[in-house]
Amino acid sequence: xxxxxxxxxxxxxxxxxxxxxxxxxxxxxxxxxxxxxxxxxxxxxxxxxxxxxxxxxxxxxxxxxxxxxxxxxxxxxxxxxxxxxxxxxxxxxxxxxxxxxxxxxxxxxxxxxxxxxxxxxxxxxxxxxxxxxxxxxxxxxxxxxxxxxxxxxxxxxxxxxxxxxxxxxxxxxxxxxxxxxxxxxxxxxxxxxxxxxxxxxxxxxxxxxxxxxxxxxxxxxxxxxxxxxxxxxxxxxxxxxxxxxxxxxxxxxxxxxxxxxxxxxxxxx
Amino acid sequence: xxxxxxxxxxxxxxxxxxxxxxxxxxxxxxxxxxxxxxxxxxxxxxxxxxxxxxxxxxxxxxxxxxxxxxxxxxxxxxxxxxxxxxxxxxxxxxxxxxxxxxxxxxxxxxxxxxxxxxxxxxxxxxxxxxxxxxxxxxxxxxxxxxxxxxxxxxxxxxxxxxxxxxxxxxxxxxxxxxxxxxxxxxxxxxxxxxxxxxxxxxxxxxxxxxxxxxxxxxxxxxxxxxxxxxxxxxxxxxxxxxxxxxxxxxxxxxxxxxxxxxxxxxxxx
Numbered sequence: 001x002x003x004x005x006x007x008x009x010x011x012x013x014x015x016x017x018x019x020x021x022x023x024x025x026x027x028x029x030x031x032x033x034x035x036x037x038x039x040x041x042x043x044x045x046x047x048x049x050x051x052x053x054x055x056x057x058x059x060x061x062x063x064x065x066x067x068x069x070x071x072x073x074x075x076x077x078x079x080x081x082x083x084x085x086x087x088x089x090x091x092x093x094x095x096x097x098x099x100x101x102x103x104x105x106x107x108x109x110x111x112x113x114x115x116x117x118x119x120x121x122x123x124x125x126x127x128x129x130x131x132x133x134x135x136x137x138x139x140x141x142x143x144x145x146x147x148x149x150x151x152x153x154x155x156x157x158x159x160x161x162x163x164x165x166x167x168x169x170x171x172x173x174x175x176x177x178x179x180x181x182x183x184x185x186x187x188x189x190x191x192x193x194x195x196x197x198x199x200x201x202x203x204x205x206x207x208x209x210x211x212x213x214x215x216x217x218x219x220x221x222x223x224x225x226x227x228x229x230x231x232x233x234x235x236x237x238x239x240x241x242x243x244x245x246x247x248x249x250x251x252x253x254x255x256x257x258x259x260x261x262x263x264x265x266x267x268x269x
Numbered sequence: 270x271x272x273x274x275x276x277x278x279x280x281x282x283x284x285x286x287x288x289x290x291x292x293x294x295x296x297x298x299x300x301x302x303x304x305x306x307x308x309x310x311x312x313x314x315x316x317x318x319x320x321x322x323x324x325x326x327x328x329x330x331x332x333x334x335x336x337x338x339x340x341x342x343x344x345x346x347x348x349x350x351x352x353x354x355x356x357x358x359x360x361x362x363x364x365x366x367x368x369x370x371x372x373x374x375x376x377x378x379x380x381x382x383x384x385x386x387x388x389x390x391x392x393x394x395x396x397x398x399x400x401x402x403x404x405x406x407x408x409x410x411x412x413x414x415x416x417x418x419x420x421x422x423x424x425x426x427x428x429x430x431x432x433x434x435x436x437x438x439x440x441x442x443x444x445x446x447x448x449x450x451x452x453x454x455x456x457x458x459x460x461x462x463x464x465x466x467x468x469x470x471x472x473x474x475x476x477x478x479x480x481x482x483x484x485x486x487x488x489x490x491x492x493x494x495x496x497x498x499x500x501x502x503x504x505x506x507x508x509x510x511x512x513x514x515x516x517x518x519x520x521x522x523x524x525x526x527x528x529x530x531x532x533x534x535x536x537x538x
Contacts, residue, residue, distance in 0.1 A: 075374075078407065082374045086365040089377060093362060096355040105344075105351045108358060113382035113398065126395065129382065132417055136424060138347065148401055155405060 001044040001174040008050025009182040030098040032253035051144035054091035058084040111145035180246025185264030231266040270313040270443040277319025278451040288323040299367040301522035320413035323360035327353040380414035449515025454533030500535040
């Protein structure tokens with residue numbers, strides 16, 4: 001089983017104020033993903049995608065995930081919850097369209113319909129549904145979304161695609177976890193502001209990063225630093241993951257097929 | 270609590286080969302639905318919509334819900350399952366967009382993510398999620414979709430919005446069930462082919478219909494006859510429902526507010 005992430009920064013214009021889908025990248029990646037099913041039609045595959053500009057702007061604007069002050073504040077956040085949920089779903093429709101176009105039997109699994117959180121962490125899910133889809137050769141497609149939280153002071157929270165990957169990998173123990181981002185991997189410093197930054201080929205601890213600024217995209221769900229925290233939790237369980245630059249054609253394909261690729265492995269020796 | 274149906278023949282061009290949304294009707298109805306929340310902001314409301322031309326054509330083409338003959342046939346149906354699921358979700362995004370535009374805190378609940386069927390009938394769901402949404406004042410929006418079936422000879426089935434209404438009404442015992450269709454109600458004969466057809470103001474049994482042809486829209490999920498069968502099951506439990514013509518401006522609003530409207534009541538005295 002492979003769990004694969006399509007970063008929001010790849011499939012959307014993440015810096016845009018409006019939700020803009022990067023259809024070109026999406027179709028290229030769908031074609032690359034197809035190669036793993038051509039190689040082995042019985043391979044179980046799960047796709048998780050970020051929300052990019054279809055989620056982060058709204059989640060920020062409506063301050064979803066913070067304790068609500070009063071009924072008015074709750075109603076405001078609730079409106080943002082509706083809007084964000086519908087917009088991430090819209091992006092998911094584009095992703096499924098692209099996968100289906102390349103004959104991948106994609107089936108959306110709406111995170112808000114299967115997950116429940118407690119203090120912003122997933123505590124409950126309908127994992128059996130995902131297992132059944134996989135057994136039938138369907139490719140479940142999940143995504144960064146807003147979901148309910150049992151903490152009555154918050155109620156409405158954002159969950160990142162990375163947290164979903166962490167959750168699914170713990171439950172399903174995939175052979176491979178591959179994360180397609182818009183950078184070559186993890187750097188010791190932010191490569192966009194530090195000329196002497198170096199790509200780290202293996203991360204085994206947060207101490208491998210010189211600063212929390214080792215990222216090019218800080219977002220509402222924590223950017224690269226948040227991502228690595230999720231992946232280190234998996235590495236502690238013996239589930240290794242690989243961060244690659246999905247903007248480079250064929251890197252996703254090579255990673256999926258097990259060919260050597262530039263990137264960062266998150267693994268504890 | 271009110272459970273409200275927006276028929277696929279109202280919000281889509283149901284006769285179209287391609288999926289075409291009727292945005293005008295959708296917005297008008299969203300505005301009418303808003304009136305119930307203006308009248309009572311604490312009213313619990315669930316919206317269920319049909320799939321119309323976003324579902325039936327694909328479900329028919331790929332013959333979803335019939336026993337599959339062999340692996341090739343299953344793979345063909347599985348492709349149709351993916352396509353139908355993504356297309357109904359697309360329509361749901363438009364419906365939620367319209368509701369949100371009119372300040373209704375709509376939250377999609379993907380049927381394929383919460384329901385499981387056995388021989389084409391829903392046997393399992395995540396009803397707690399819907400209850401939690403209602404408690405928070407959110408308006409769950411469900412729709413006719415494809416879902417998994419535990420019968421291993423079928424696996425993939427279609428469920429109508431009407432079946433969802435039947436299921437939800439049994440579980441949640443709403444005060445009102447209102448179905449917006451494209452006809453004034455139930456006729457003793459098909460009004461489009463029989464000049465002497467008469468509107469039936471109350472249906473208490475299938476015997477009240479002169480023929481199974483008492484409908485203008487036979488579809489993959491059974492058209493008006495299928496609808497009445499679902500509603501009679503509810504009537505037996507004491508849950509009455511009302512079929513109205515949602516093409517007529519303000520009829521939905523009047524029905525929601527409890528004003529007298531032309532239509533058919535499904536009720537057992």
